[in-house]
Amino acid sequence: MRRTWPLLAAAALSACVAGPPPEIATPVPDLPEGFAYAPEASVSAALDSLLPTSDPAFTDLAALALADAPTLAQAAARIDAARAGADRAGAQRLPEIGANANVTASRINTAQFGGALPPGVSIDPNQVQYGANLTFAFDPDLFGRLRAQERAAVARLDAATFDAVAVRNALLAEIASSVIDWRTLEAREAALREDLAAAEALARLAGVRERAGIAPGFDRVRAESAAEASLSRIAALASERARLSGRLVTLTGLSAQRVLALLEQPAPLYAEPAAPASLPSDLLANRPDVLAASAVLAAEDAELAAAAARRFPQFTLSAALGLLAFDLGDLFDDDAVVGSVGGSLLAPLLDFGRIEAEIDGAAAEKRLAFAQYRGAVFTALGDAETAYGLVAAADAELAAAERERAAADRAASIANTRFEAGLSNFLTVLEARRAADASGERVAAAQGRAMRARVLLWRALGGTPAEATPQD
Structure with missing residues (x-):
């Protein structure tokens, strides 16, 4: 009975410092009912329709990048590390069974037993001890410490998985934007080459008129200047192509030759799909960065x-079962069997605030995680509002650019007809042609911005959902 008093006293003292963790409120942030910049005629379209999936260059580059992109390999390694942590935390709750064997040789001084030993009794000063044991240890986790650590590790695995989805979405968005920019360059070059052909035709006409003596040589020079301006803009596109191909090499891990070969595939004309319907509350379930922040908060x-x-x-709880003998031949005798069973209780008595400091630190980390979660939610909300607004603005810009091109083409045609009828001078024709030429390139650039805005919206609304990205 006396031996139980220390245990009871330890339990009583530990109860003085025991208690539940501090309460920290983590309410779901208030979200608006809808997006301010979402179009009124939103449709229930698939989110992936916002990507240029009809372009074979995008589909091929995306597939190759998902198979072996450097950024995804890093994300997969983080998942593996988090999974190992979760496995380790789960294993801590299971019993630990071990085995050991030992041989110990020792020499003693027989004088320690006194000088006068009974007749016929002698002590060998050299002793060899042979042993083998099975050990068992188990923490029943009565107060949930190990269970809480396992929950934290599993939540961190979820966070790593959602982070990998975010990396995957960012990679696909970057590839899609780069391919769209490449197709935009192709469309701009096509428009500029049409401008060049028109300018060269005007230069030839001005040259004929100059040689006939019915027009000054200045008209030919101005027409040739317009042609050179188109050639200069065409040449400038090469630097943009080099930048885009280098960017795709970084994203995909492919060689530049392979990237350029894939980009040379013909692509259908891009269509601007309607912005899909979505609600701010959907971001809480679709955005991987929000889901990762939520998982970190749970951890x-x-x-x-x-x-x-x-x-x-x-x-x-602990136990041991083994064999102990002082002669190797006696190791498996019945008398060599030894064992022990026991239990231990470890309780804090006076730690001078160590545990409370750890609790305060953990509480601060939870408050930080909640602040980061709120930040992720409002970042997602802002991204979606921006993306919806950019889609609407880019569509309006594209429509205006197309109207401008149609009007400029009509003006150029009228000016040319009036010039042939002698009702207008060559300068009027040249200026009308310049306006028409510039409008074609602006339409191509506006269409590229409209498609890029849709890629931004795809990523802002969550991109590929988490369940579509395997953890293995």
């Missing part, structure tokens, strides 16, 4: 519970 909550559980006593 910090579990870490706080684990820190608070350290206030309680820790009870451990």
Whole structure:
């Protein structure tokens, strides 16, 4: 009975410091009912329709990048590390069974037993001890510390998985934007070559008129200047192509030759799909960065519970079963069997605030995680509002650019007809042609911005969902 008093006293003292973790409110942020810049005629279209999936260059580059992109390999390694942490935390809750064997040789001084030993009794000063044991240890986790640590590790695995989805979405968005920019360059070059052909035709006409003596040589020079301007803009596109191909090499891990070969595939004309319908509340379930922040918050909550559980006593069961003999031949005799069973109780008495400091630190980490979660939510909300607004603005710009091109083409045609009828001078024709030429390139650029805005919207609304990205 006397031996139980120390245990009871330890439990009583530990109860003085035991208690639940501090309460920290983590309410879901208030979200608006809808997006301010979402079009009124939103449709229930698939989110992936916003990507240029009809372009074989995008589909091929995306597939190759998903198979072996450097950024995805890094994300996969983080998932593996988090999974190992979750496995380790789960294993901590299971018994630990071990085995050991030993041979110990020792020499003693027989004088320690006194000088006068009974007749016929002698002590060998050289002793060899042989042993083999099976050991068992188990923490029943009475107060949930190990369970909380396991929950935290699993939540961090979820966070790593959602982070990998975010990396995957960013990679696909970058590839899609780069391919769109490449197709935009092709469309701009086609428009500029049409401008060049028109300018060269005007230069030839001005040359004929000059040689006939019915027009000054200045008209030919101005026409040739317009042709050179088109050639200059065409040449400038080469630097943009080099930048885009280098960017795709970085994203995909492919050689530049392979990237350029894939980009040379013909692509159908891009169509601007309608912006799909979505609600701000959908971001909480679709955005991988929001889901990752939520998982980190859950992990910090579990870490706080684990820190608070350290206030309680820790009870451990242990047992050992083995063989012990002083002669190798006696190791498997019945008398060589030894064993032990026990339990231990470890409780904090006076730690001078160590545990409370750990709890305060865990509580601060949880508050930080909640602030980061709120930041991720409002970042997602802002991204979606921006993307919807950019889609609407880019569509309006494209429509205006197309109207401008149609009007400029009509003006150029009228000016040419009036010039042939002698009702207008060559300068009027040249200026009308310049306006028409510039409008074609602007339409191509506006269409590229409209498609890029849709890629931004795809990513802002969550991109490829988490369940579509395997953890293995």
